[in-house]
Amino acid sequence: MASAVRSGPRLALLALLVASAAEGYIDRGFLLTAPKVLIANTVERFCLTFFNLRDKASVSVYLLPKKNSTVDDSVAQLSRTFYVSGPSDENVCFDFTVPKKAPSNAYLRATVRSGFFSSSQQSRLRVLPFTLVTLVQTDKSKYKAGDLVQFRVVTLKSDLTAMEEVVDQIFITTPGGTRLAQFDKVATRSGIIQKKFQLTEEPPLGRWTIHVKRSDNIVKQPFEVEEYVLPRFEVTITGPKYITNQANTVTLKVCATYTFGKPVPGAALKLLVSRPSTFFFRRRHGSSSEKPPPSNVTFTEETDTDGCVEIDVVLAKIGLGGAVTRRVYASRVRLAKCSRLGAFTGGDINQTTSHTSRLGAVTGGDINQTTCRTNGSLVRVH
Structure with missing residues (x-):
């Protein structure tokens, strides 16, 4: 398997700094920086800094299994020759290949020779196994x-x-x-x-x-x-608590929401609005042929991205409101909603719920709360 090159910041560094006073060479030496932790089967980046060295410098780096190991026992080694312009400090970097099979605790030994200068130092480091x-x-x-x-x-x-x-x-x-x-x-x-x-x-x-x-x-x-189970959802219909007998229209808001809280967008919706069975139609005087108005009207809409749709219902279409209903002081409007979600579930889901608004001159009060059970789940309508 090919070795991998590992790059990145050197957070833990191994530094070898040597100064030699032999034969008048003051403040001469080198600094080797390398990761304190190596990873087997990777290529690591080492860098050398030479201090007051001239001409060429021969560098040898060994990875040893033990502290007292000889260079013949090394599991990896690298020898390079660098030409140092000196006398100013100079930096060089090179790649060092760590073998796939290396001891977990090893020693890194560096030897530098330049003219009359020669020094060898080593330091302990860790080698982690190569993992993918x-x-x-x-x-x-x-x-x-x-x-x-x-x-x-x-x-x-x-x-x-x-x-x-x-x-x-x-x-x-x-x-x-x-x-x-x-x-x-x-x-x-x-x-x-x-x-x-x-x-x-x-x-x-x-x-x-x-x-x-x-x-x-x-x-x-x-x-x-798994066997696919159609997602459960609930439907809510929101309308006015009361409708005055002078009202001509009423706005209803229908929303479909999955049980996990997300809306059901793009659902085909069918809304049935009907007048109560207790409604009495009185023919106008002298108009025996007049027929009673329709008892219900159906709307087909599609929910928006929020899973809702607003529908304006003209009350006269079901015989409520306006001149036809002046003698009606109180009545009820029943709403039923049927949602078909074939585009989302691969099949049809029919769910029916209801909402009631009271028709009359009253402007305050509470509306009865209705619940219905569909597909084994309880749906609450406010």
Whole structure:
């Protein structure tokens, strides 16, 4: 497996600073900066600062398993020659490859030679094992029969960047362990693998599993296939508590809300407004052929993004209000709402609720509260 280059801020630094007074070389030395914690199978960035060194400097860096190990026992080493312009300080950086198999506790030894200057120092550091984090993400957590399962796979390195690789195998199993789909030698594109799988019309229900297999391990990601249950919702109808006998119209607001609080936008709505059965129609004098007005009127609307719709009802269309109702001092208007949500649920849901407004000269008071039970859930209407 190719080594990964790790970059980023050096929060923990290993510093080696040597000064030599031998043969009159005062304040000469070097400073090596490196991560205090290394990660196996990565390429780390080391930097050197030379102090008052001239001409060329030969640098050797060793990763040793023990404090007293010789350079022959090193698990990794690097030798470079740098030309120092001096006498001012000069910085150079280079990459150091940490092997995949390295001891957890190691020692970093640096040796610098430049002319008559020679020094070797070492310091202890930690080496963490090389690990990859493989993430498998599906577009949904639950599916129903006939759905298309879309998923993607990404492997992150220690610096949280996506890794380019070829995955040995990806396969999908049913709750019973039967393998229904398989992809071999899948290469990443920009560090990501994207695949899809079509469920049949009668798939086994339960927990399915996506398996991502590489040479050293298998990562599993489950998803659920369940029998689809239509979402429950409740309907509220808001209208005036009282309607005066001089009123010509009344505004009603109907709202549909899922039980988890979200609105139901774009729902086809059918509103039935009817006059009470206790209404008595009196024919006008000398007009025996006059027929009573319609007892109800139906409105077909669609809810807005907030799951609501406002409807203006002309009372004369159901024989209430205006001249026709001057002799009617009190009556009731019954509203019924039927919602069809086929575009959202894949089927029809019929729910009926009611709201009553009292017609008369009274302007205050309370309206009766009505509840109804639909699809096994209690719906409360205010």
